[in-house]
Amino acid sequence: MDWGPLLLTLKLALLTTFLLFFVSVPIAYSLAYSRGKLKPVFEALISLPLVLPPTVLGFYLLISFSPSSVIGEFLNDWIGLQLVFSFEGLVFASILYSLPFMVQPLQAGLSSLPQNLKHASNLLGKSDFVTLFKVLLPNIKPSILTGIVLSFTHTIGEFGVVLMIGGNIPDKTRVASVAIFEEVESLNYETAHYYSAILLLVTFIILVFTFTLNRRLQKNNSLW
């Protein structure tokens, strides 16, 4: 059995989750504290991947980033970055696709904190940045954990977007979900079984672990 697709999936999920966290914190923060009229528009934009067929997102990304498009040409000429049929493209698409799974728990967590925590920190002379990292985020650990796990597992489960923008290039874009599809197409049921069982087991264990930890975080604050 070729472990390549599984390792590639792991690499993609880890990198996506890591980058997604830092992309999502400022977004969740501004949504949690904004009262602007455009807030529902931004919330809708971020939630789109929840309802859109992944192929739609994949299709738009494919035509936006193809070397013959304006954006694709610009990226290729100026930073030598090719986002179509490349690992970098997969990471970018995964970040977009998993955005609501990270932003929404973080935003809900921040909104549930008493406003006075932020005010108190500001009054003690701390900037919004220090307040965010020293006061707000440490008090929403269950939300952060939820966001990280959902994004990670969701990226493992990605299929449509990956296939559209990444294709099926071994060790570059051939992740486990795509490999399973291909093995089934070529009637290699045994390999498909291996991949599927491993994915099933890994994601199940991650979720059980998360729910257990979250329950303990909520029940026993001393873990904080």
Place this chain on the structure above:
Amino acid sequence: MVDIDIHKILKGKSGNFNLNIKLHIEKGKIIGIYGASGEGKTSLAKMLCGILMPDQGKIIVADQVWYDSEKKINLKPQKRSANLMFQDYALFPNMSVRKNLEFALQKNGDSKIIEDIISIIELENLQHSKIHKLSGGQQQRVALARAMVNMPRLLILDEPLSAIDEEMRIKLQDYILKTHKAYHLTTILISHNISELHKIADSVYELENGSLHQVKAKSNSDNNTSVSGKVVKKTLKPPFVEITIIYGNTHLNFTTRAEKAANINEGQIVTIPEDMLNTDFK
């Protein structure tokens, strides 16, 4: 010196009302503000600190303009040397008692004050505990301590002693007074306990119908075992009179001889010895 002249329309239980605050506080004074709940005491505190914006007016503290609607000046909370002890304490749950106090200390601040203040609020044994392990009264002591760590120019205490037992309360009243004097702080004390305000503050104001007016102290108000409140009802029960006063959020009754209560009217603030009350209010 603090000069306040601010206006804001606030949402009340029975529709919007105007808050018009005009107040001048000499440097180093403690003033007390008393008022029923929903009169805007906490909103006033938040406006002074910069976490709630007035509709118009001016706030000037020690010749520094903190807020001026005409000149469009509105200093951020971080830029105002003000601190507010919140009614709900707003302690940071992720930090221990000690870390909460250290967080308040400014970069070049003297960490000795942390030791001092922990021993004054008698939480040496709990200093490394997380906030949720503390009782309400203990949390209130930490919140008070945290507000005083960095010695702000303007210190605002919103119901600082409401959850604290009598013995500790007297001790902390004393501590507020001492710190206030030692560091020449200008302090605004908000409370619904008017006798406590008369005891600590240089002058006491009542916030009513959106504006402040000064309340003169009664001669026996510095007696610990008395309570003060506004008369809301007077019921004749010959030969006695039952008088209901509002004390904080509760109604208290006391009965006295009719002729003694002849000059007590509704709306008036009276101070009465605790042992005259019909109901035990503790």
